[in-house]
Amino acid sequence: MSRGQGNISPEELARAKTLLEHITSIFDTKVVGQSELRVSLVSTLLAGGHILLESVPGLAKTTAAETLAHAVGGSFHRIQCTPDLMPNDIVGTQIYNYGTGSFTTQLGPVHANVVLLDEINRSSAKTQSAMLEAMQERQTSIGGTEYRLPDPFMVLATQNPIEEEGTYVLPEAQMDRFLMKQVLNYPTGSEELEILNRVSTGAQDAEISLPSISIADVKYLQGLVDRVYVDTSVKQYIVDIISTTRGLGQYQINGLTDQVRVGASPRGSIALMRVAQALAIQAGRAFVVPDDVKHVRHRVLRHRIVRTFDALANNVSVEQIIDAVFDRVPSP
Numbered sequence: 001m002s003r004g005q006g007n008i009s010p011e012e013l014a015r016a017k018t019l020l021e022h023i024t025s026i027f028d029t030k031v032v033g034q035s036e037l038r039v040s041l042v043s044t045l046l047a048g049g050h051i052l053l054e055s056v057p058g059l060a061k062t063t064a065a066e067t068l069a070h071a072v073g074g075s076f077h078r079i080q081c082t083p084d085l086m087p088n089d090i091v092g093t094q095i096y097n098y099g100t101g102s103f104t105t106q107l108g109p110v111h112a113n114v115v116l117l118d119e120i121n122r123s124s125a126k127t128q129s130a131m132l133e134a135m136q137e138r139q140t141s142i143g144g145t146e147y148r149l150p151d152p153f154m155v156l157a158t159q160n161p162i163e164e165e166g167t168y169v170l171p172e173a174q175m176d177r178f179l180m181k182q183v184l185n186y187p188t189g190s191e192e193l194e195i196l197n198r199v200s201t202g203a204q205d206a207e208i209s210l211p212s213i214s215i216a217d218v219k220y221l222q223g224l225v226d227r228v229y230v231d232t233s234v235k236q237y238i239v240d241i242i243s244t245t246r247g248l249g250q251y252q253i254n255g256l257t258d259q260v261r262v263g264a265s266p267r268g269s270i271a272l273m274r275v276a277q278a279l280a281i282q283a284g285r286a287f288v289v290p291d292d293v294k295h296v297r298h299r300v301l302r303h304r305i306v307r308t309f310d311a312l313a314n315n316v317s318v319e320q321i322i323d324a325v326f327d328r329v330p331s332p
Helices: 010-030 035-047 061-071 087-091 125-137 189-201 215-227 232-245 266-282 290-295 297-301 309-313 318-328
Strands: 051-054 076-080 092-097 102-107 114-118 139-142 145-148 154-159 180-183 260-262
Touching: 010 035, 010 061, 010 215, 010 266, 035 051, 035 061, 035 154, 035 180, 035 215, 035 266, 061 076, 061 114, 061 154, 087 092, 087 125, 087 139, 092 139, 102 139, 102 145, 125 139, 180 297, 215 266, 232 266, 232 290, 232 318, 266 290, 266 297, 290 297, 297 318
Parallel strands: 051 154, 051 180, 076 114, 114 154
Antiparallel strands: 092 102, 139 145
């Protein structure tokens, strides 16, 4: 079956619902609230992409990554990015054995199913490029030999928006490689109270008792996402949205070019469709509806639109621009 053209049976949707509910149950044992974060992480995994998380420290980004890896039965590595981190520290290196007079290969921490790049903007541009190359090519090259990364493979990169000293901002072209950018907010009062209760009772540090699903189950879910039907009208809707962000097409917005320097790339079109397909599976549907596209608009497009200096000076948020585009383009 080609992507987006196959039929999904009710039995397959029922099995997907059971697997996704199990992932949610495991996630809820460790992470309080943050339901949108869970949806974004699961959608990214099912769509075969990578995600950029932005928030102040202490909002459970590391806990969420570890819990997701446990939920899917995958391996997990955390890389703390620092200015002196080198590409070999991530992808791996060759070590000379004086006893045998030969080199042995030591694979780096990027060789895992789920990789957390903590504070990616603290690593140098050279190291960022090495990591982003691994994300794109799904392989590393050590000593002239290529090593495939595990399948599935997903990177969660985090960055702190309030601290800029000693950081290296990700270029727009590299940001575009992330399927989504999720901005985390503070928990509500009741959620924070629940966090304190879990810490005081030891529940937060307890081992997860629920069994994981398998890597085979994850691949099954990814296969279903590939088969979710996307109607031509929905595809055209996505194309019109992306064209409008560039100041092109039939639904142009007056003054948009004064606010937007660079619109979304074709990766933005693909990301909107793929994430909408993943969202449809989580909703128990075998087809995409326009509301799926609308629901993920901010997290898919906020890092793909480059604002002008005037927009930055006037505090025009990228989310306002995205909302204006979606208001202008009629829904099918």
